[in-house]
Amino acid sequence: xxxxxxxxxxxxxxxxxxxxxxxxxxxxxxxxxxxxxxxxxxxxxxxxxxxxxxxxxxxxxxxxxxxxxxxxxxxxxxxxxxxxxxxxxxxxxxxxxxxxxxxxxxxxxxxxxxxxxxxxxxxxxxxxxxxxxxxxxxxxxxxxxxxxxxxxxxxxxxxxxxxxxxxxxxxxxxxxxxxxxxxxxxxxxxxxxxxxxxxxxxxxxxxxxxxxxxxxxxxxxxxxxxxxxxxxxxxxxxxxxxxxxxxxxxxxxxxxxxxxxxxxxxxxxxxxxxxxx
Numbered sequence: 001x002x003x004x005x006x007x008x009x010x011x012x013x014x015x016x017x018x019x020x021x022x023x024x025x026x027x028x029x030x031x032x033x034x035x036x037x038x039x040x041x042x043x044x045x046x047x048x049x050x051x052x053x054x055x056x057x058x059x060x061x062x063x064x065x066x067x068x069x070x071x072x073x074x075x076x077x078x079x080x081x082x083x084x085x086x087x088x089x090x091x092x093x094x095x096x097x098x099x100x101x102x103x104x105x106x107x108x109x110x111x112x113x114x115x116x117x118x119x120x121x122x123x124x125x126x127x128x129x130x131x132x133x134x135x136x137x138x139x140x141x142x143x144x145x146x147x148x149x150x151x152x153x154x155x156x157x158x159x160x161x162x163x164x165x166x167x168x169x170x171x172x173x174x175x176x177x178x179x180x181x182x183x184x185x186x187x188x189x190x191x192x193x194x195x196x197x198x199x200x201x202x203x204x205x206x207x208x209x210x211x212x213x214x215x216x217x218x219x220x221x222x223x224x225x226x227x228x229x230x231x232x233x234x235x236x237x238x239x240x241x242x243x244x245x246x247x248x249x250x251x252x253x254x255x256x257x258x259x260x261x262x263x264x265x266x267x268x269x270x271x272x273x274x275x276x277x
C-alpha cells in the first residue's frame with residue numbers, strides 16, 4: 001500500500017518536473033542563484049558562515065525565490081510565441097530560399113530559352129548562308145556549263161567556217177585552175193586557128209606533091225596523134241558512127257585516165273580537209 005502511494009507520488013512529482021513550466025522555473029532559479037550555489041559548494045569558509053551569508057542577503061526571498069518563479073513563468077508563457085515567431089522566421093527564410101531557387105531556376109530557364117533561340121537563329125543563318133553559297137556555286141557551275149557549251153558551239157562554228165573557207169579556197173583554186181586552163185586552151189585554140197588559117201592559105205597554093213607533103217607535116221604539128229584520135233572518136237560519136245576496135249580501146253583508155261584523175265583530185269580534197277581539222 002505504501003509502495004503504491006510512494007510510486008504515485010514520485011510519478012506525480014516526475015510529471016510536474018517534466019512540465020515546461022517547472023523546467024523554465026528551475027532554469028531561472030539556477031540562473032539567479034548560481035553565485036549562492038558557488039558560495040555554498042565551493043567556498044573554504046565554514047558551513048554555518050556560508051549559510052548565514054546566503055540567508056542574510058537583502059531581499060533574499062524576492063530576488064532568489066520569487067524572481068526565478070516569475071521569470072520562469074514568463075519564459076514558459078512567451079516560449080510558444082517565441083517558437084511561433086521562430087517558425088515564422090524559419091518559414092520566411094525557407095520561402096525566401098525557395099523563391100531564390102525559383103528565381104535562379106527561372107533565370108537559368110530563360111537563359112536556356114534565349115540560348116536555344118540564339119542557336120536556332122544561328123542555325124537558320126547558317127542554313128541561309130549555306131543555301132546562298134550553294135546557289136552561287138550552282139550558278140557558277142551553270143555559267144561554266146553555258147560558257148563551255150558556247151565555247152563548243154563557237155569551236156564547232158569555227159571549224160565549220162574553216163572547213164567552208166577551205167572548201168571555198170579549194171573551189172577558188174579549182175576555178176582559178178579552170179580559168180587558167182581555159183585561158184591556155186583559148187590561147188592554144190587561137191594559135192591553132194591562126195595556124196589552120198595559114199595551112200589553109202598554103203593549101204590553096206599547093207602545086208606539087210612535095211608541097212602537099214609539107215602541108216601534111218604542118219597539120220600534124222598543129223595537133224598530136226592522141227588529140228587527133230580523140231577528136232576523131234568524138235566526131236564519130238556525135239555523128240553516131242560505129243567505132244572501130246582501135247577507137248573503142250582508145251576511148252576506154254581515155255575514160256580510165258579521166259576516172260583516175262578525178263579520184264586523185266577527190267583524195268587531195270579530203271586530205272586538205274583533214275589537215276584543216
